[in-house]
Amino acid sequence: MHLTIHNCSKRFRTLRGTVEALREVSLEIGDGEFFVLLGPSGCGKSTLLNLVAGLERPSSGEIRFGETVVAAPARRIFVSPRQRNVAMVFQSYALYPHLDVFGNIAFPLKVAGEKEGAVRDAVAEAAGRLGLGDLLGRRPGELSGGQRQRVAIARALVRRPSVFLLDEPLSNLDAQLRAGTRTELKALQQELGITTLYVTHDQTEAMTLGHRIALLEEGEIVQVGAPQELYDAPATPFAATFIGSPPMNLLQGLIIEREVLLPGGFLVNVPVEKRDMEGLKGEVLVGIRPEHLVVVQEKEGAVPGTVRMVEPLGREFLLQIASGIGDLQALVEKNPPQRGENVNLYIDPRRVHFFFLQA
Amino acid sequence: MSTESNNSAADRLPPRERREALAFLLPVALFLGGLVLVPVLGTLLDSLHRDVTFLPRSFIGLENYRALSADPAFWASVRFTLVFVLVSVPLQVVLGLLIALVLNEGFAGRALLRACVLIPWAVPAAVSGRVFELIYNYSYGAANWLIQLVHPGAGPVNWLGTELGALAAVVVADTYKTTPFAALLLLAGLSAIPEDLYGQARIDRATFLQRFFRITLPLLKPVLVVTLIFRTIDALRVFDVIFVLTGGGPGGATSALSIYGFRYYAAGDFGYASAVSVILFFISLTLVVGYASLGGFGREAR
Ligand SMILES: Nc1ncnc2c1ncn2[C@@H]1O[C@H](COP(=O)(O)OP(=O)(O)O)[C@@H](O)[C@H]1O
Ligand SMILES: [Mg+2]
Numbered sequence: 001m002h003l004t005i006h007n008c009s010k011r012f013r014t015l016r017g018t019v020e021a022l023r024e025v026s027l028e029i030g031d032g033e034f035f036v037l038l039g040p041s042g043c044g045k046s047t048l049l050n051l052v053a054g055l056e057r058p059s060s061g062e063i064r065f066g067e068t069v070v071a072a073p074a075r076r077i078f079v080s081p082r083q084r085n086v087a088m089v090f091q092s093y094a095l096y097p098h099l100d101v102f103g104n105i106a107f108p109l110k111v112a113g114e115k116e117g118a119v120r121d122a123v124a125e126a127a128g129r130l131g132l133g134d135l136l137g138r139r140p141g142e143l144s145g146g147q148r149q150r151v152a153i154a155r156a157l158v159r160r161p162s163v164f165l166l167d168e169p170l171s172n173l174d175a176q177l178r179a180g181t182r183t184e185l186k187a188l189q190q191e192l193g194i195t196t197l198y199v200t201h202d203q204t205e206a207m208t209l210g211h212r213i214a215l216l217e218e219g220e221i222v223q224v225g226a227p228q229e230l231y232d233a234p235a236t237p238f239a240a241t242f243i244g245s246p247p248m249n250l251l252q253g254l255i256i257e258r259e260v261l262l263p264g265g266f267l268v269n270v271p272v273e274k275r276d277m278e279g280l281k282g283e284v285l286v287g288i289r290p291e292h293l294v295v296v297q298e299k300e301g302a303v304p305g306t307v308r309m310v311e312p313l314g315r316e317f318l319l320q321i322a323s324g325i326g327d328l329q330a331l332v333e334k335n336p337p338q339r340g341e342n343v344n345l346y347i348d349p350r351r352v353h354f355f356f357l358q359a
Numbered sequence: 360m361s362t363e364s365n366n367s368a369a370d371r372l373p374p375r376e377r378r379e380a381l382a383f384l385l386p387v388a389l390f391l392g393g394l395v396l397v398p399v400l401g402t403l404l405d406s407l408h409r410d411v412t413f414l415p416r417s418f419i420g421l422e423n424y425r426a427l428s429a430d431p432a433f434w435a436s437v438r439f440t441l442v443f444v445l446v447s448v449p450l451q452v453v454l455g456l457l458i459a460l461v462l463n464e465g466f467a468g469r470a471l472l473r474a475c476v477l478i479p480w481a482v483p484a485a486v487s488g489r490v491f492e493l494i495y496n497y498s499y500g501a502a503n504w505l506i507q508l509v510h511p512g513a514g515p516v517n518w519l520g521t522e523l524g525a526l527a528a529v530v531v532a533d534t535y536k537t538t539p540f541a542a543l544l545l546l547a548g549l550s551a552i553p554e555d556l557y558g559q560a561r562i563d564r565a566t567f568l569q570r571f572f573r574i575t576l577p578l579l580k581p582v583l584v585v586t587l588i589f590r591t592i593d594a595l596r597v598f599d600v601i602f603v604l605t606g607g608g609p610g611g612a613t614s615a616l617s618i619y620g621f622r623y624y625a626a627g628d629f630g631y632a633s634a635v636s637v638i639l640f641f642i643s644l645t646l647v648v649g650y651a652s653l654g655g656f657g658r659e660a661r
Contacts, residue, residue: 015467055558082564094559098577108563111573155563 001066001162001195003029003052008061010047010219021047023219024061032193034186036210038200040242044219045199046091049165052197053088054081065163087161091168093152095140101127102136105155112159126158129188146177153185157192164189164196170205182208203243207231215239237355240287246318248353249293249328253286260286260354264324266303269349287353290318293330294346295337302344307337321345399640402633410630423634432611433635436619439526443615444594447530451590452583454534455541460575462542463549473546480539488603491532495519495604522612525605529613533600537593541586548582549575584654591650592643 010022021044029035037045050056051063054070057078063071070079087108095104105126109119127133130150140148149169156164169185170178186209189196200206206213207227215222215230215238223235234240234248241247253260259267268286296302305323312318317336321328323345330345337343372380406423410416427433462473479487494501495518503515518524552575560570576583598617601607607614607622620635 050558053558053562055561081561082566086562088559088562090555090559092553092555094553094555096556096559096574107560107565107573111560111563111565111569 002031003027003163003195003197004062004064005029005048005052006062006064008048008051008058008063010044010051010056011059021219022051022058025216025219025221027214027221027224029195029197030211032195034189034196034198034209034211036198036200036206036213037216038203038206038210038213038242039216041201043216045201045216046167048216049088049167049197049199052163053086053165054079054084084163085161086163086165087156087159088165089149089152089156089167089169091171093140093148093169093172095148095151095155097140100137100139101132101143101151104140104151105132105158108155108159122158123154126154129157130154145172145174146181149173149181153188157188157194161194164194166196166198168199168201170200171202178205185209203245207243215242217242234287234353237285237287240353240355244289246290246329246331248287248289249326250355251286251288251326253284253354255282255284260284262286262325264303266325268347268352285355287355288328288347288351290329290331292348292351293328294348295319295330295332295343296346297344299344302346305343305345307339307341307343310336310339312336319343402636402640405630406633406637408630410628410633412627412629416630419630423631426631427634427638432614433619435611436614436616439613440595440597440616442526443530443533443597444591446526447533447597448587448590448594450530451534451538451541452545452586454538455586456545456583458538458542459545459549462546476542477539479535480537480543482536484536484599485603487536488532488600491528491535491600492519492604495524495528519605520609522609525609525613529597529601529604532604533594533597536600537590541590544586544589545579545582548579551582552578581654584650588647588650591646595639595643595646 005025005027008022008025009020012019012021025044025048027035037048039045047056051058051071058071058073060073061071062069062074065084068079069075069077070084071077096107099107102123105123106119109122114122123136124133127136130153132147132150132154135143135147135151140151143151149172152169166185170181173181182205198209200209210227212224212226213230214224217236217238223230223239225233230239230243234243237250241250251262253262253268255261256267259269261267303323303325305321305328307319308322309320310317311320313331316331316333319330319332319336321330321343328345407418407420408416409419409422458476462469462476497503497515497517497520500518502518506513506516516524518528556574556578557570560574565573596617597615598621601613601615601618602621605613607618616635616639620632620639623629623632623635
């Protein structure tokens with residue numbers, strides 16, 4: 001199912017005033033795509049998911065499932081969730097506490113009035129796929145977090161939805177379980193090929209799961225693209241710092257002809273492919289990812305700094321450095337300098353990101 | 360299942376901790392014993408005596424109960440009380456549920472409306488009883504005025520002077536007063552049901568009625584049973600509304616058991632009145648035990 005979200009806004013009217021949860025959001029999600037909505041808490045991810053599910057109505061804009069318009073307030077069109085054939089996994093899992101695992105997975109089929117035999121077969125298949133075969137008689141209260149999450153997914157998949165919606169499904173699991181479930185979810189989605197919209201605030205999850213990611217900030221889309229695109233070419237300083245861990249270093253700079261002046265009087269060459277900023281003047285934010293800062297021997301052309309802290313991450317070491325151009329984070333793979341040591345940092349101009357501040 | 364394991368766990372406690380556990384239970388046991396058990400046993404004992412103000416108390420065995428069972432007015436009271444319970448309690452709980460369902464929806468001014476709904480419950484029964492007496496007045500009451508307005512041909516109804524009219528009047532007055540209480544209990548139960556479950560049920564393509572019968576009702580069942588228990592016990596010992604509105608009339612037609620017993624207390628026949636109380640107590644007890652097993656309390660492991 002191909003999804004189209006066109007210029008959708010959502011305002012909530014409360015006693016305390018109007019909250020603008022989404023502003024003119026437009027997205028195209030391909031058939032069978034694993035699409036991730038990424039953003040910090042409160043940016044409107046769940047609201048967008050609820051608009052697609054039909055649990056909320058957009059204030060303006062249009063939503064299409066394939067060629068069918070499912071929501072268009074201007075034309076007074078609204079298709080209820082019952083007629084959209086979406087499945088959803090809530091952050092809370094929303095398992096029916098009074099029903100056992102069988103009853104929970106069977107619920108969507110039973111309310112549709114399916115025959116008992118067909119229900120039993122479908123539940124057995126979905127439960128088997130998620131390894132819940134032995135738990136069918138248990139109540140949600142008697143399950144672990146990971147098992148509950150599987151029940152929620154089994155219930156979502158049991159009736160072959162055309163769109164699969166997940167709202168932070170892994171955030172209630174411990175770190176180890178989360179990594180394992182992430183892999184399984186990805187495999188499951190690949191196998192079933194259901195168009196999937198996945199909400200998360202965790203950039204690692206977004207990077208590993210998504211075919212494409214939409215990054216949201218305060219109800220607006222900042223950037224849409226493949227995970228590597230968002231990592232390699234962040235569109236805004238927010239995108240630059242939100243994606244990637246540890247986050248990108250950002251420094252104030254001043255454009256002077258073909259060079260950028262950094263604090264402390266250091267100059268960085270603007271690489272050839274970024275020369276289109278020629279003619280631009282004024283302030284710019286300069287971004288450097290921690291792994292692109294290289295500790296070098298020669299002082300010529302390098303930025304001097306003092307190591308404040310060394311944090312071993314296992315495979316690498318994270319250095320907190322106070323340097324001539326500001327506080328920096330750098331990643332080195334081996335032979336880390338000692339705390340308090342003076343180091344020279346080389347900034348590769350081809351690896352530097354520039355963000356222009358609007359005048 | 361869980362009760363069993365709890366019991367064996369208590370048995371396995373070391374003696375010192377068992378003594379401590381008993382010490383913690385003691386205040387509740389004293390409270391319940393002093394304020395519930397002693398009066399109940401006292402009443403039970405008193406019902407086996409001839410206890411009138413002007414004679415010394417003497418043990419007469421079941422004589423009071425024999426006299427009771429021979430009194431047609433007593434059986435009329437039992438019948439009226441049960442009819443009153445069967446009519447008013449379902450009415451109050453269903454109305455209370457409807458009000459609670461509306462108040463549980465999100466809309467502006469909900470908090471204010473919630474407070475307003477409680478007002479009838481806060482008004483003393485004697486006061487609302489007097490107001491209803493005016494409403495039901497034959498010649499200038501609002502009830503008959505309304506009937507004339509809607510149905511100009513119909514004559515006025517003698518609300519408090521006929522058997523059926525008096526029953527209706529008492530039920531309506533009691534429902535007005537106690538429905539808010541049922542609504543409040545049920546609202547607390549409803550707001551404990553997570554909103555996500557309804558979103559999930561809509562996604563699962565359940566219709567409005569399916570959501571009500573497959574989610575709301577089963578999850579509300581424990582609270583519903585508690586509400587039924589409260590309302591039933593209250594309705595069994597209904598007194599104030601009837602006392603103010605009809606005084607048990609016309610001709611004893613609305614003489615609930617509590618009114619019947621009260622007449623003997625007021626006349627100084629404490630033994631006989633105690634026997635009435637004991638019977639009321641056992642009717643309540645039977646119903647509560649029935650409800651409790653219906654609600655499945657103590658069986659479910661949460
Ligand atoms: N039903 C609602 N009423 C009022 N405001 C809401 C409602 N739902 C969400 N909001 C507001 O909309 C914004 C986005 O919320 P949400 O979509 O839940 O964010 P996220 O899922 O990204 O954390 C928040 O500011 C939130 O307070
Ligand atoms: Mg959310």
